[in-house]
Amino acid sequence: MNWAEFFSMGGRGFYVWGSFGVFALAIVIEVVLLRQRVRRAAAGSGEGQS
Amino acid sequence: MSAAIEAPERAIWLAAARDLRLGFRSRAELIQALVFLVLVVSLFPLAIGPESAILKRVAAGVVWVAALLSVLLTLPRLFSADHADGTLEQLVLSPYPLPLIAAGKILAHWLMAGLPLSVIAPLLGLQFGLAGEELVVLTVSLMLGTPILSMIGAIGAALTLGVRGGSILMALLVLPLYIPVLIFGAGAVEQVMASIDYSANLSLLGAGLLFGALASPFAVATALRISLD
Amino acid sequence: MNLYKYAAPATFYPLAASLWPWFAGIAAVLAMAGLYMGFFVAPTDFQQGEVYRVIFIHVPAAWMGMFIYLVMAGYGVMALAFNTRLSAMMMQALAPTGAMFTALALWTGALWGKPTWGTYWVWDARMTSTLILLFLYIGFMALNNAIEDRRRADKASALLAIVGSINIPIIYFSVKWWNTLHQGMSVSPTSESKMASIMLWAMLTMTLACWMYSIAVALVRVRAIIAEREAGADWLQGSKL
Numbered sequence: 362m363n364w365a366e367f368f369s370m371g372g373r374g375f376y377v378w379g380s381f382g383v384f385a386l387a388i389v390i391e392v393v394l395l396r397q398r399v400r401r402a403a404a405g406s407g408e409g410q411s
Numbered sequence: 412m413s414a415a416i417e418a419p420e421r422a423i424w425l426a427a428a429r430d431l432r433l434g435f436r437s438r439a440e441l442i443q444a445l446v447f448l449v450l451v452v453s454l455f456p457l458a459i460g461p462e463s464a465i466l467k468r469v470a471a472g473v474v475w476v477a478a479l480l481s482v483l484l485t486l487p488r489l490f491s492a493d494h495a496d497g498t499l500e501q502l503v504l505s506p507y508p509l510p511l512i513a514a515g516k517i518l519a520h521w522l523m524a525g526l527p528l529s530v531i532a533p534l535l536g537l538q539f540g541l542a543g544e545e546l547v548v549l550t551v552s553l554m555l556g557t558p559i560l561s562m563i564g565a566i567g568a569a570l571t572l573g574v575r576g577g578s579i580l581m582a583l584l585v586l587p588l589y590i591p592v593l594i595f596g597a598g599a600v601e602q603v604m605a606s607i608d609y610s611a612n613l614s615l616l617g618a619g620l621l622f623g624a625l626a627s628p629f630a631v632a633t634a635l636r637i638s639l640d
Numbered sequence: 641m642n643l644y645k646y647a648a649p650a651t652f653y654p655l656a657a658s659l660w661p662w663f664a665g666i667a668a669v670l671a672m673a674g675l676y677m678g679f680f681v682a683p684t685d686f687q688q689g690e691v692y693r694v695i696f697i698h699v700p701a702a703w704m705g706m707f708i709y710l711v712m713a714g715y716g717v718m719a720l721a722f723n724t725r726l727s728a729m730m731m732q733a734l735a736p737t738g739a740m741f742t743a744l745a746l747w748t749g750a751l752w753g754k755p756t757w758g759t760y761w762v763w764d765a766r767m768t769s770t771l772i773l774l775f776l777y778i779g780f781m782a783l784n785n786a787i788e789d790r791r792r793a794d795k796a797s798a799l800l801a802i803v804g805s806i807n808i809p810i811i812y813f814s815v816k817w818w819n820t821l822h823q824g825m826s827v828s829p830t831s832e833s834k835m836a837s838i839m840l841w842a843m844l845t846m847t848l849a850c851w852m853y854s855i856a857v858a859l860v861r862v863r864a865i866i867a868e869r870e871a872g873a874d875w876l877q878g879s880k881l
Contacts, residue, residue: 570799
């Protein structure tokens, strides 16, 4: 199987990659937001504020 | 409510009688909730057209959804006035068991919100072309279902007591939990319209009512303690 | 060994730090294995063609959405019964991830539904109950955010999670009941009559990957929550994130 065939997913690429893509995107967004939160929390706890 | 308590179960009746007395003092609010119900139901023919076949088809769902919203609007009444003037704190500290007081308040709420609503529901059903047994099943399903709405609603009202944006938050918490009641209640009417045996739906509502009556006072009491702690 | 020791945020904080990379690593390895099996080993489905491969994330997302809510309710019981702050924090650490998986289950279900049934959304029993589950998550997070006093927010959301979890089976049952009454779509993503065992294995591997990911994310998030709340506590000053 070549790559073009793989990405077309039998003509249903939009649905398959739309699912997997958004899934991956959601996980990336969650991880990024979480990193920001951890940084903010670390900064906050260092200064001793609530 | 002072002195030693000989019969703690009296808390239900004392709390219910007190809330009913206070409720009837502000009759206007009770009537407004019913007017709201009639108004919401009347919006549907205007929105989807007066064809009687369609209206009859959606009647059960419309009346039930309107009943849900009407009960939802009256939920803040359960605790907010008592919370504002400090009575609620005294009730929590009173020698009577808090779950029984909560049960009394739920009972009073149903008598003032769910019961009148169930009584006028047949009129609304008539407007939508329901007849005979369909109207009876509509009323019975509301009579069995609206107490559950008061019970679940009381938990939501107690949890959101004094919280900013409380009423919209309460709707968010309570409406998803109302869904099974809606399904079984409206479903019973749909089944009688399709000449199917509807007794299972009503039995399920009855089972829910019993379970709710046993469990919800404790949940409400816990929620009140959390909120007033 | 005294397990209760770990219920204290001060002891759990460093423990979570040393644990989460392991879970994240296992999740990554399992996800790669699962995706490889799903895309390159599992054969094309003879009925649905290639689209069925959405199953490898749809079903794990739906299961995790459901499972995380029940875990939250379990922590809620602990929070109310033993008055442990850490269990309440774990609930709050899990909720966003659970909501995310539930939303992803709906999204992937819709994208699967279009080519399979010709419509993005059917009021089928599973999709509908998943939607309600998402509402429960949103309500949980909204209540938790709305209450200023943390102690009250902890306990109130714990009670809500418990009430919600008692309702979940009732909701699932009622929606199923409603669905059969209306003779709606009875086809459903997971009711494949015969699933090749490699498909099943790929699906289970992906589910496990999502599970490990959830644990890793929850551990990191609970650390952030501890740091936010205990800001200024002595034991936190010395440790770094």
